[in-house]
Amino acid sequence: MKLSFSPADEQFRQEVAQWLNVNLTGDFAKIRFRGGPGDEHMFQHERQQWEKTLAAGGWTCVGWPKQYGGRGCSIEQQVIFFEEYARAGGPGRVGHIGEGLAGPTIIAFGTDAQKHKYLPGIVAGTDLWCQGYSEPGAGSDLANVKTKARFDAEKNKWILNGQKVWTSLAQEAHYCFVIARTDANSSGHKGLGFFLLKMDQPGVTVRPIQQITGTSEFNEVFFDDAECDADDIVGAPGDGWKVAMGLLGFERGVSTLGQQMQFQNELDEVIALAKQNGAAKDPIIRQRIAKAHAELKIMRYNSLRMLSGQSGSDGSLQKEALIYKLYWATWHRALGELAMDVMGPESQILEGTPYQLSRLQAMYLFVRSDTIYGGTNQIQRNIIAERGLGMPKEPRG
Amino acid sequence: MEFAFTDEQLMIRDTAQAFLAEVSTSEAIRAAMATDTGYDRQLWQQICNDLVWPALHIPEQFGGMGLGYVELVAMLEQMGRYLLCSPFYASVCLGVNSLLLAGSDEQKKQWLPQLAAGTTATLAWCDGSAGERGGNWNADTISATATPDGQDYILSGEYRYVVDGASAELLIVAARLPGSVGAHGISLFVLPAHTAGVSRQTLPTLDQTRKQSAIQLHRVRVPASALLGKAGNAAPGLQTVLDLAAIALAAEQMGGAQQCLDMAVAYTKERVQFGRSIASFQAIKHKAADMMLRVEVARSGVYYAACVAQEALEGGPLAGELSEAASIAKSYCSDAYFKNAAECLQMHGGVGFTWEYDVHLHFKRAKASEHFLGTGAYHRERLAQWLLDQEGAA
Numbered sequence: 001m002k003l004s005f006s007p008a009d010e011q012f013r014q015e016v017a018q019w020l021n022v023n024l025t026g027d028f029a030k031i032r033f034r035g036g037p038g039d040e041h042m043f044q045h046e047r048q049q050w051e052k053t054l055a056a057g058g059w060t061c062v063g064w065p066k067q068y069g070g071r072g073c074s075i076e077q078q079v080i081f082f083e084e085y086a087r088a089g090g091p092g093r094v095g096h097i098g099e100g101l102a103g104p105t106i107i108a109f110g111t112d113a114q115k116h117k118y119l120p121g122i123v124a125g126t127d128l129w130c131q132g133y134s135e136p137g138a139g140s141d142l143a144n145v146k147t148k149a150r151f152d153a154e155k156n157k158w159i160l161n162g163q164k165v166w167t168s169l170a171q172e173a174h175y176c177f178v179i180a181r182t183d184a185n186s187s188g189h190k191g192l193g194f195f196l197l198k199m200d201q202p203g204v205t206v207r208p209i210q211q212i213t214g215t216s217e218f219n220e221v222f223f224d225d226a227e228c229d230a231d232d233i234v235g236a237p238g239d240g241w242k243v244a245m246g247l248l249g250f251e252r253g254v255s256t257l258g259q260q261m262q263f264q265n266e267l268d269e270v271i272a273l274a275k276q277n278g279a280a281k282d283p284i285i286r287q288r289i290a291k292a293h294a295e296l297k298i299m300r301y302n303s304l305r306m307l308s309g310q311s312g313s314d315g316s317l318q319k320e321a322l323i324y325k326l327y328w329a330t331w332h333r334a335l336g337e338l339a340m341d342v343m344g345p346e347s348q349i350l351e352g353t354p355y356q357l358s359r360l361q362a363m364y365l366f367v368r369s370d371t372i373y374g375g376t377n378q379i380q381r382n383i384i385a386e387r388g389l390g391m392p393k394e395p396r397g
Numbered sequence: 398m399e400f401a402f403t404d405e406q407l408m409i410r411d412t413a414q415a416f417l418a419e420v421s422t423s424e425a426i427r428a429a430m431a432t433d434t435g436y437d438r439q440l441w442q443q444i445c446n447d448l449v450w451p452a453l454h455i456p457e458q459f460g461g462m463g464l465g466y467v468e469l470v471a472m473l474e475q476m477g478r479y480l481l482c483s484p485f486y487a488s489v490c491l492g493v494n495s496l497l498l499a500g501s502d503e504q505k506k507q508w509l510p511q512l513a514a515g516t517t518a519t520l521a522w523c524d525g526s527a528g529e530r531g532g533n534w535n536a537d538t539i540s541a542t543a544t545p546d547g548q549d550y551i552l553s554g555e556y557r558y559v560v561d562g563a564s565a566e567l568l569i570v571a572a573r574l575p576g577s578v579g580a581h582g583i584s585l586f587v588l589p590a591h592t593a594g595v596s597r598q599t600l601p602t603l604d605q606t607r608k609q610s611a612i613q614l615h616r617v618r619v620p621a622s623a624l625l626g627k628a629g630n631a632a633p634g635l636q637t638v639l640d641l642a643a644i645a646l647a648a649e650q651m652g653g654a655q656q657c658l659d660m661a662v663a664y665t666k667e668r669v670q671f672g673r674s675i676a677s678f679q680a681i682k683h684k685a686a687d688m689m690l691r692v693e694v695a696r697s698g699v700y701y702a703a704c705v706a707q708e709a710l711e712g713g714p715l716a717g718e719l720s721e722a723a724s725i726a727k728s729y730c731s732d733a734y735f736k737n738a739a740e741c742l743q744m745h746g747g748v749g750f751t752w753e754y755d756v757h758l759h760f761k762r763a764k765a766s767e768h769f770l771g772t773g774a775y776h777r778e779r780l781a782q783w784l785l786d787q788e789g790a791a
Contacts, residue, residue, distance in 0.1 A: 001399060001400060001401065001402060001403070001406065001467045001700060001703070001704055002399045002400075002704065003400070003701070003704045003705070003708070003715055004708075004713065004714055004715065271784060271785065274785065275785060280781075280785040280786075283778075286777070286778060286781035286785060287774060287777050287778070287781070289781060289784060289785065290728075290777035290778065290780035290781040290784060291728075291777055293780055293784055294698075294724070294725040294728055294729060294777065294780060295694070295729070297698075297701070297721075297725050298694055298697050298698040298701065298725060298729060299697075301400065301697040301698065301700065301701035302693070302694060302697035304400035305400050305401070305696075305697050305700065307400070308399060308400040308401035319689065319693050320693045320696070320697060322689075322693075323686075323689060323690040323693045323694070326686070326690055327690055327694060378679075378683070380686070381679075381682060381683040381686035381687070382679065382682060382683075382686075384685075384686035384689055384690070385676075385682035385683070385685050385686045385689075386682070388686070388689055389658075389662050389682075389685055389686070389689060390662075390666075391662065391665070391666065391676040391677065391681075391682050391685060392666070392674055392676055392677040393677065394677055394678070394679055394682075395673075395677070
């Protein structure tokens, strides 16, 4: 157990910092610290250009193996990359769903043809992806998806019908990975397929959802006879749940450290405001700020534990990984509340019309989604109790 | 960077776990609680002679094993988990650390091999005002005086909340030059507990698994060789000792929090009501999940703090983070242990309220450990001062 990095890794840190220092300038200066969660609708054009610039420098997919176009960075180097990226104010990545979810899934479960067809566009920063999991009737109960995939032998294509919801980046994405029912008579985890679907086609309609913030990052996606090539199913029909669950493991990777640097930026803003407006003298605010600081520090070390340890041979998550979503989401939600209480009476007043929120006000509202998406806090607690502690499942109705 | 235990560290932890599960049983704890010293002398001899635990992080040149704070923390976690009644915490985490941080090479050569072999020690610094100052544990609470007298010093004053103070064979005491205030004028002295003029009383404690005492020094004469470090200059070293001690206590608290979770899960799985194991109710599962979250977060905080502590002992690049890491670990673990103990009691229902079950031992120890060396609120205020009251701090 040792916290310091090797000299070679520190050298790598310099390299990353220097590249960002040189390239995150000019037209890109205005997107520094922008486009993160709650702000993902902003500066789409500039951020898509930035993704390509990043790719040209070899800084996309840094943790992917070299044979798939990645940089083949060690865990330590990935930690460093994501930390330096966030420290420099690197904007929210438009390619993160491809790099973090679609790509690793294709690498783990896809055919050679699928790897050849899809991975280069992710690495180059030209192909953007979105995720088609949740449906109006399949939120916490994800296995209850109703979207159907029927194979049309004449066209040699899968035909999809149904509706997805809470799909971020759907307007911008070129592809969507979708779980849909390949066996119309199946239910639950069985009879699902995992599809790689082209978004630009007549059978796909995207409708933005106006959120609590007044802005729209999430969308509804409708499939009306949307088509998917026969080769674009990952795994066999019926394997969809296995593939989808494998993907959830990739979500808890090294990029969590970058997310934490963003949290640190937000906490720094709260602290700066508290010092400026006198809230820092309030003993209760002091306690809450210190608690937020302490728990964010520990969050980093919890991630390092996650990265240092090995998952169980069955792919099960270790305990420190099982609690991670519940921990960071609850922490972030509390930060939103703290930010407003530090703002004090000014928290009531917006920056402008029609509904222009300050960064901290937007955060206060947006973080309410953290404890809902990707498994609500209540579902997380069930998972922790059942998988982490071996407590019996609730009898099902 | 490496944030997993090495094989050797895992072995130390697992050996400690297996040994303590066998010897620190409910019956053994209760027997030890009833003794004057608060621990089983035979077991302590076995721990010192066969397992050589007190020697763990003492450098080899001073008769120790030369291992680090990470190994120490791994062992303390298990001691907290199994409520081991022993002078280990006082002797090693207060005594050994004081000598390591403040002693000269000569003093280390004199005392550390004895401590490594099982001589018991403790540290006395604060008077009763720690309780009157909103739970303050810093140098302000030192009122005992050290008056130079020729080549000697005359020590006078009183101490409270001294862990294993009545049974320790060696005392390390903090005293100030008469008239000095705050962190100025503090010195540390090491003296045999039977030195003339020392009187000690065991205090009856809420937590019976750890003895505390009051000590009075009535014009105790000690030679200059008893002075650790420079006269009047001990405050920074003492603060480091207290930070290291807070990290050690946090490790025990984390182990205790783990045990409360394990006990609660085991009991609720067995307990049947309404025709079901009560562990199948979400109301119970969600409590357990929150307990596991607190344990794992506490563990991450303690491991991080242990790495920083190791650097502090070696003078590594993160040494400057020691106080911060100590306050982070102690604040989180204090709250986590107490909350887990309280939830464990609730989840046991009526039997959690009995003397017979072990839940109350944790419930009491959790509250006592929370207050010793500063509550969560005390340590958060310490963090707040660094975060909010310094110009230019982020």
